[in-house]
Amino acid sequence: MSKCDIRITFDKPDRKYTGGDVVSGEVHVTVNQDIRCNGIVLSHYWRTHGRGNTDQGEHREVRLCGIQPLQAGEELHLPFEFTAERWPLTYHGHYINVDHYVHVAVDVPWAIDPKQVEEYILIAGERPPEISGARGEVVEFSKPTNEASGIGKWILYGILSVFAIIFGILFFFLIPVFLVIGGLVWGWNILIASRVGEVELRTPHLVVGPNEMWPLTLSFTPKKSFAVNGITVRIFARESATSGSGTDKTTSHHTLHDEVATLHPAGMLMAGENFSEQFEFELPDTQAWSLDESDNDIKWWAELRIDIPRFPDWNKRVDLQMIPLEFLNEAVMPDAEPRAAHGEKRRSQDSGSRIAAAPEPPPLTDSWEEDSDGPGSDALLTLVAEIRKAGRFGNERSEMVNSAAGDAFDVSVVISRTSPTFGFVGDDQRFEHGKTVIGTLRDSDQEVQLFTVGATNDDVENVARGEAYETLATVKGWDSLYDRLVLHEVPID
Amino acid sequence: MPANSALNQLPYAHLNLRHNPFGELSREELASLAEVDVESIVARLSVDRFAVQFVGEKGYGKTTHLLAIKARFAEAGYVHIPEGETAVLPGGRPTMIDEAQRLTLWQRFQLFRAAVPLVLGTHRDFSAELRRAGRTVETIEVEQRTDVHRLCRLLNARVEHVRRGAGLVPIVTMETATRLRREFGSNIRAMLHQMYVAFQELSEVRDV
The missing domain is CATH 2.60.40.640 (Immunoglobulin-like)
Structure with a gap:
């Protein structure tokens, strides 16, 4: 029989806590023999388990009680609480698992310490400080470091310097090899x-x-x-x-x-x-x-x-x-x-499709020319008809679009969907923070892709799906994949 | 275990376990689970000029034997020499060197002639060199020491080690141990890998 039995209970029976939550509960210690206890310490930390060597986070300690004698038959109920970490979150995979632990040990001098450990589940809560919300750069999470200090640091620097010198000498002799490899890579890229x-x-x-x-x-x-x-x-x-x-x-x-x-x-x-x-x-x-x-x-x-x-x-x-x-x-x-x-x-590997099927370009009906009544749309639809008649693989289509480029048209686009414009290709920065509108020219089935400027974002957002957005736009190209016109809104300065 | 079950239950609770028993263990856990017979060796390690070497390829249990012996001697000095590195020789009785084939020539000269009992885990047989240094040598081929019964005990000891609570846990049967022995010989590491995958696929407590 061990000197004492330890049981850890959590206030939440399902042990699910969100990052930044207060994790609370009670440690129950049942003493089986008279012992002198040098303290009871709770530590909490995250740790991996699975096929790989263990990685773990910093162990944070909470002292539940100090030095005191414990008598056989005595029962201690020690409440605890601490703030849950925000990262990493609990993960149970195939070769890797990440879990968060509460570990309690009774410090018994000159003997193996009785201890108990329990997991709790950490789900997303408060945002970790390392994550700013910016999406353009991968975030590095801070890790506990074992920084060398004093003489150890100088020995480390010395060893690194020796390695740097050796590597430098080797590098000198390996320059021709590096040049050949670099040349091959360069040639390969040039070829592509x-x-x-x-x-x-x-x-x-x-x-x-x-x-x-x-x-x-x-x-x-x-x-x-x-x-x-x-x-x-x-x-x-x-x-x-x-x-x-x-x-x-x-x-x-x-x-x-x-x-x-x-x-x-x-x-x-x-x-x-x-x-x-x-x-x-x-x-x-x-x-x-x-x-x-x-x-x-x-x-x-x-x-x-x-x-x-x-x-x-x-x-x-x-x-x-x-x-x-x-x-x-x-x-x-x-x-x-x-x-x-x-x-x-x-x-x-998954059975469910993650990529939604592309919207098929609607067939061009014969009636669009009679149905369209806006002057801008008429002219655009005529242009579309000519583009479609032109050969797909020659320069004819490009030439037609080029001939219309720069002309402004009154367009009325019935919106199918709107999304923020990402990575706009072009010199005009006013489109970079604008919207990309996919829809059809009013009173026709002709699909268009319209890039709007940031200044009209509110106007675009106020138009519901199925309603028409009216603006002045120029022709920028023909999207042969979807058989649709690419239009740029004319900025109103 | 499905990768998205993290939010639904504690790890391996469906098997009444805390981890996959065949995942990577710390050295302390390995020592506590060592299912090896070292009694005859332990008795002889009180003699200064005695040396025992456990010889075998990686994954055959050399480290496990060393750690089991270490647990029997409070004054033992143990070092594992990582690849491409040298290590400072530890003091202690006995002196225990894991991956002894990585000792430098000078270290071997010093160590083999020192008046302390020696325990080596090594890929290379040093018996001739040890005898020349005046030692009595016992060489143990670790591959010969893995019988099916011991293997079955070793596998089930791992399962017990990660038991979550009272009640049933999966049991590794003698049939499985026999099959593993037949398939992998003495390569414990390969067996553990296969058992890891088998336990990942268990959806409930049952014999494996």
Whole structure:
């Protein structure tokens, strides 16, 4: 029989607390033998468990009682309370688990201390101080550091200096090798650029939440006409847990999410014809928050690929940070429908589709010309009809759009959906904080994409779905993927 | 266990456990769970010139044997030498070196001639060198020490170690232990990995 039995109870029977909550309860100690107790200490901390070596947070201590003799048969009821941490949140995965613990130990001199430990569940509550709500940069959470001090610090600096000198000497001899490798990489990139030109990828949100739309803009002008097998984006999440050390080190990986969607189907991309598209993807429902610890990582990333047959592919990886929506400043657009271009899903571990199907461009009816009555719409619809008649793979369409560029039209767009404009491609900064309106020209089925300026955000927001937004706009291009006109609102200064 | 169950229950509560029993353990936990017979060795470690070496590949239980012996000697000095590093030789009786193949030549010279009993965990057989240093040597091939009954006890000891409360917990059967022995030989680490996955997939308490 141990010297005493310890039981920990929580005020909340389900032990669920939100970050920043007060965790409270009682420690019950039943003494089985007379002992001298040097104190009873409660500590709380987070710790990982699973396949990897244990990572853990700082142990914060609360002293429940001081030095006192304890007599057999005595029972102590010691209330406790502390403020729950805000991060990391409880996570139960495959190779990695994160749990929060309350640990109580009775300090008995010259003997093994009786102790007890219990978990509690931490869910998203107050936002951790490291998260500002900005989405453009991955957040680094502060970690407890074992900073060297005094003479140890100087020894450490000395060792590092020796390594730096050795590495410097090695580097000198390895310069030719580095030059060859650098040359190969440079040549490879030049080869790819000779087809696709300079590719601009904008991903304004690197910090993301579950179930929300992830925006990206892909823009490039091919230097040569070439076929593509498709332009795709792959969203990937993986647990990596490392156990052991040195030659005994083993890292186990478990895929949490793997989904490929097609932004642009197989086809031809024409030289000189600008490809500039905005996309939005619905991220999966998940509680696998990004984690970056010594031996336990949960990583999220996106891989963009322009798949060129019999030629090196252009690809780029973008690291994402998945955190609870509660921690993000911006509200998710409740009505925002995904505009995922042809949401074809090639491979997914989940059965449910995460990428909504793209809205099919409505068929152009024969009656639109008679039905349209606005002077601006008439002219635009005539232009649309001519563009559609033109060959898809020549320069004819571009020339038609160019001939209309700069002319202002009165347009009336019946709104299907509105979303904030992310990563606007163009020089005019007034559009960067504006809206992207998808809808049809009034009294027709012709779809248009209208970029509005920030100054008219309130006007756009006041127009409900299904109602018409009227403005003055210029023609900027033809979106051949959706068969729709791209319009820019004319700013009223 | 589904990855999204975090908010619904305490970890592994559906199995009446606190962790997956076959996850990574701390050295202290490993020592407390060591299911190895070291009695005959312990008795001989009072002799200064005695040395025992546990020889075997990684994952076969060398460290577990060393930690089990360490737990029997309050004055033992133990060090594990990480890859690519050197370590300061510990004092203590016995002196215990894990990954002894990473000792420098000079360290071996000093240590093997010192008047303290020695316990080595090593990939390399040092018996000739130890004898030249005047020691009595016992070499134990750890691969030979994993019989099915011991293996079954070891696996179930891990399950008991993470028991959440009174009541049933999953039990690893002799049939499973036999199959693991047949499939993986003496490679305990490979067996633990397979058992980890098996316990991840358990949705309720039952024999494995």
